[in-house]
Amino acid sequence: MKFLLKFVLFCGGLVVLLGAGAVITPNLTKNQGSELALAIDNVNPAVKTEAVYAETTVKPIRHYIGGGGEHEYVYEMQTYNQRGEARKLHFESQWVLKPHHYLKITTKGQNVETWEAVDKADVPSGVRQNLLMS
Secondary structure, eight states, X not given: OHHHHHHHHHHHHHHHHHHHHHHHHHXXXXXXXXXXXXXXXXXXXXXXXXXXXXXXXXXXXXXXXXTTSOEEEEEEEEEEETTOOEEXXXXXXXXXXXXXXXXXXXXXXXXXXXXXXXXXXXXXXXXXXHHHHO
């Protein structure tokens, strides 16, 4: 009986610990471009997918040739979500982005799932204000 009680307490403690970790880690990985931050956000069920917006005013921070011989460009951008919350993202592209265009980026934490160019009119007005000030 004591073994069963210890086992139940251990499992309960483990669930509480994992739950607390799932809630705390999104704050620790925010604005981090490391592989560890990307991996944690990818498997964390507490991290939700959301759309953020950026203006292409930056040059790539890195350029390299990929495994298939293609050009890869790494960007670091300040982005804003619908609520105006800022986040710095790192992502790769096989193209040099044209300056002064707008991107809608679908993310799960620090992971960029998709991105697409959008018209200025498609960017929420509050987000446009933040992009102009940054």
